[in-house]
Amino acid sequence: MLTTYQALYRKWRPRTFDDVVGQDSVVETLKRQVVLDRLSHAYLFTGTRGTGKTTCAKILARAVNCENPLEGNPCNRCTSCLGIENGSILDVIEMDAASNNGVNDVRALRDEAVYSPAAVKKRVYIIDEVHMLSKDAFNALLKIMEEPPEHLMFILATTELYKVPATVLSRCQRFSFKRLPPEVISDRLSYIALNEGLKLTQDAADLLARLADGSMRDGISFLDQCSSTENITAEHVRSAIGLAGRVETERLLRCVISGDAAEALSILDRLHTDGKDVAAVLDELGALQRDILLTKIAPKGGWGLQSGGYDSATLKDIAALITTERLMSDIETVQSALSNINAGGNRRIAAELCIMRLCGTKSSDSLPDEAPKPRAKEPDKKPKAKAEPVREDVTEPVARPVEKPPAPQDKATVTSQATACTWDDIIRAVKSRLNPIDFMLLSDASHAEGEIQNNTVIIRAKSPFDLSSLDKKEIKAAVKAAAEDILGGTVKVIVTDAASKQEASEDKLDALSKFGNIKFK
Numbered sequence: 001m002l003t004t005y006q007a008l009y010r011k012w013r014p015r016t017f018d019d020v021v022g023q024d025s026v027v028e029t030l031k032r033q034v035v036l037d038r039l040s041h042a043y044l045f046t047g048t049r050g051t052g053k054t055t056c057a058k059i060l061a062r063a064v065n066c067e068n069p070l071e072g073n074p075c076n077r078c079t080s081c082l083g084i085e086n087g088s089i090l091d092v093i094e095m096d097a098a099s100n101n102g103v104n105d106v107r108a109l110r111d112e113a114v115y116s117p118a119a120v121k122k123r124v125y126i127i128d129e130v131h132m133l134s135k136d137a138f139n140a141l142l143k144i145m146e147e148p149p150e151h152l153m154f155i156l157a158t159t160e161l162y163k164v165p166a167t168v169l170s171r172c173q174r175f176s177f178k179r180l181p182p183e184v185i186s187d188r189l190s191y192i193a194l195n196e197g198l199k200l201t202q203d204a205a206d207l208l209a210r211l212a213d214g215s216m217r218d219g220i221s222f223l224d225q226c227s228s229t230e231n232i233t234a235e236h237v238r239s240a241i242g243l244a245g246r247v248e249t250e251r252l253l254r255c256v257i258s259g260d261a262a263e264a265l266s267i268l269d270r271l272h273t274d275g276k277d278v279a280a281v282l283d284e285l286g287a288l289q290r291d292i293l294l295t296k297i298a299p300k301g302g303w304g305l306q307s308g309g310y311d312s313a314t315l316k317d318i319a320a321l322i323t324t325e326r327l328m329s330d331i332e333t334v335q336s337a338l339s340n341i342n343a344g345g346n347r348r349i350a351a352e353l354c355i356m357r358l359c360g361t362k363s364s365d366s367l368p369d370e371a372p373k374p375r376a377k378e379p380d381k382k383p384k385a386k387a388e389p390v391r392e393d394v395t396e397p398v399a400r401p402v403e404k405p406p407a408p409q410d411k412a413t414v415t416s417q418a419t420a421c422t423w424d425d426i427i428r429a430v431k432s433r434l435n436p437i438d439f440m441l442l443s444d445a446s447h448a449e450g451e452i453q454n455n456t457v458i459i460r461a462k463s464p465f466d467l468s469s470l471d472k473k474e475i476k477a478a479v480k481a482a483a484e485d486i487l488g489g490t491v492k493v494i495v496t497d498a499a500s501k502q503e504a505s506e507d508k509l510d511a512l513s514k515f516g517n518i519k520f521k
Contacts, residue, residue, distance in 0.1 A: 008224040009217050012192050013055055015085075016073040017063070020052050021188055022180040022216070029175070030056065031072025034063045040173045042145050042154040044130075046161045047177030050215025053157040054094075056177075057126045058084075060155060061092045065120040080120050091117035094126040103136035110144045113152050122153050130156040131163035138165050145171045179214030182206065188216060189223050198227055203234040211241065234311075249284045250314065252355075256285075256330070257321050261359035261437070268355055278351035279341050286334040293327045295319045330358055333468070340465040350465070356437040357469055421486050423450035426457065429482035438475050441466065449498065455491055457483050460498035471495040 014020045017027040033039055043060070045053040062074035062081045074081045083089035095109070109125065117123040127133075133141065145154060145168065156172060158164055186202075186209040193200035200223070208226070212219030226232050226240040248267055255264035271281050288310065295315045337354035341347050427443050427450070434442065441447050442459070447466045451458045457479055461467035476493040483491040 007221070008192065008196070008227070009220040012220060014052070014059065015076050016070075017056070017059055018073060020056060020059075022184045023052050023056070023177055026052075026056065026175045026177060030060055030063075034060075034069060034072040039064060039153065041148045041152060042172040043156065044164070044169065044172035044174045045155065045157045045177060046174065047159070048179050048214060049159055050212070050217030050219075051177040051180060052216065053177050054126070054128055056175075057128075057155040057157055058094075061124040061126060061153075064122050064124070064153065065092070083119065089119045091120050091122075092124045092126070094128065096128050097132040097137075098129045101132045101134050101137055103134060103140050106133065106137040106140040110140060113144055114149060116149075116151050121151070123151055124153045124155065126155045126157070128157045129159070130168075131158045131160045135165075138168060142167055142171075180212075180216055181214075182209040182212075185209035185212050185214075185216055185219040189219055192220065193223065193232070196227070197230070198223075198232060199230055200232045201234065204232045204237050207234050207237050211237075246284065246288075246310065249281070249288055250310070250318070252281070252285060253288055253318065254321075256355065256358045257318070259359050261356055264355050264359055265352060268351060272348065278347050279338060282334050282338055282341075282351055282354060286331055286338070289327055289331050289334065291315055292319045292322070293324065293331065296324050296327070333357055336465045336468055340463060343463075353437075353441070353465075353469075360435060360437045421452055421483075423452065425486055426450060426452075426479060426482050429486060430478050433478035433482060434475065438472075438478075441469055442475060442479075452483075455487070455489060457491055457493045459493065459495045461495065462498050464497075467495065467497055 017031050020027050043057075045057060047053055059074060062076070062084050063069055063072060065080045065084060066074040067078040067080055068075045076082070076085070080089065084092045093109075095105075113123060113125065115123075142165075144152075148154070154172075156164075156168075161169075186205040189205045189208055190200055190202075193205075204226075208219055208222045211222055222237070222241060223232075226237050228240065229236060248271055252264055252267045255261075255267065268278065268281060272278055291310060292315050295312070296319045333354060337350055337357075341350045430442070431439055447462050448470055449460050449462070451460065459470055459475075459479065461470050476495065480491055480493045483493070
């Protein structure tokens with residue numbers, strides 16, 4: 001007889017409350033309610049994926065209908081338990097709200113729910129991913145949840161509690177399923193491997209537990225994926241799950257740290273060509289940077305908090321190449337780029353700009369004061385030619401030195417020259433003072449625009465990512481030096497958000513609109 005292989009996460013799904021691990025407070029409360037027959041008409045199970053919400057819902061549905069419950073657990077041997085488990089009893093219905101989220105689906109459920117159960121004591125509806133229901137569907141569900149028949153029970157499960165209306169929450173007993181600790185998952189995986197005849201090393205079990213990220217189902221699925229061999233080691237886990245592909249992410253980070261923008265962009269292009277989403281690449285890069293940061297800040301206690309994709313030797317090796325301050329700055333840059341990608345625009349360009357920005361910060365940590373020094377010598381090339389008209393303008397007041405007019409006249413001269421100077425003039429002058437990456441960002445009208453007001457140069461960034469990239473002392477110092485060469489006086493540089501200009505303009509229009517004699521066309 002041909003037998004069908006069953007996935008390990010289904011084979012080892014708990015069948016009683018006692019089999020559920022890591023959710024002791026939840027299962028003890030549910031068992032106590034079953035023993036005392038003090039059951040609610042509606043439950044809401046909330047928590048992250050793979051923490052046991054649907055499993056406990058199915059166990060509870062069997063327990064309340066079991067003919068011979070054992071201390072709150074279903075016996076799993078009576079007709080009711082076996083019928084519910086194999087789906088032959090239609091009084092217990094599991095509904096997926098992701099694909100049945102319309103008001104008509106809930107109305108059909110409501111019309112059917114009023115009938116007494118045919119084969120068991122209670123009619124139970126398990127609604128998974130309940131947050132996917134539409135507003136009208138929630139309203140249709142609310143009425144029967146408010147005044148349900150005695151034979152009816154609802155068990156709702158969701159991973160996004162904030163999407164469930166407060167009117168529904170107030171009619172349910174809420175149970176929060178916490179993310180499972182790595183040691184709990186590791187122990188369970190070792191137990192399953194032992195019973196399946198697999199030799200799972202402790203290092204491999206710990207690695208699988210960290211990769212599961214608090215989800216027992218994910219951990220068991222990873223174990224199933226690695227079960228092609230009887231001896232499962234940490235190295236075999238990395239190979240089977242594809243962690244060897246993270247070598248490219250490690251190479252990318254090393255290029256970023258060394259400032260090799262060409263090789264970093266080449267790696268990004270290779271990953272993109274292989275079908276990897278650039279946002280996923282940046283996300284993995286940020287995760288690696290986070291692991292390294294934890295290694296530096298908490299070398300003894302941070303191992304359990306890491307993603308598990310890299311061994312400690314690799315993390316310590318890279319950690320020695322970079323400072324904590326730069327790591328924090330680079331992580332913020334990656335997160336800003338991810339936000340910019342999610343907001344829209346060209347994903348690849350945003351990712352490439354992020355990589356170039358990361359590579360461009362190589363010298364900022366070790367040599368914070370060296371960048372402006374060569375620029376201090378450059379004003380000697382031009383100022384004399386442009387400073388002459390200023391001296392000619394002030395020759396007339398020389399006969400009356402007591403009045404001391406030079407300071408106000410110098411400011412007036414700068415103001416008059418600012419009207420003739422344009423943003424394009426400053427862009428041309430600043431080109432030789434900036435690295436290509438910063439200049440490309442500054443000169444691109446889709447990322448920044450400039451304005452000269454009196455003796456102030458205002459740089460307006462078009463997005464939060466552009467604002468964080470342009471508001472650097474190196475860029476402001478270069479723009480200041482270039483503007484002072486052109487204007488022949490002291491200049492102030494401000495970097496701000498372009499949206500603030502629009503808001504200010506709208507505020508002025510709102511003020512003018514208060515006068516009845518002013519009309520806008």
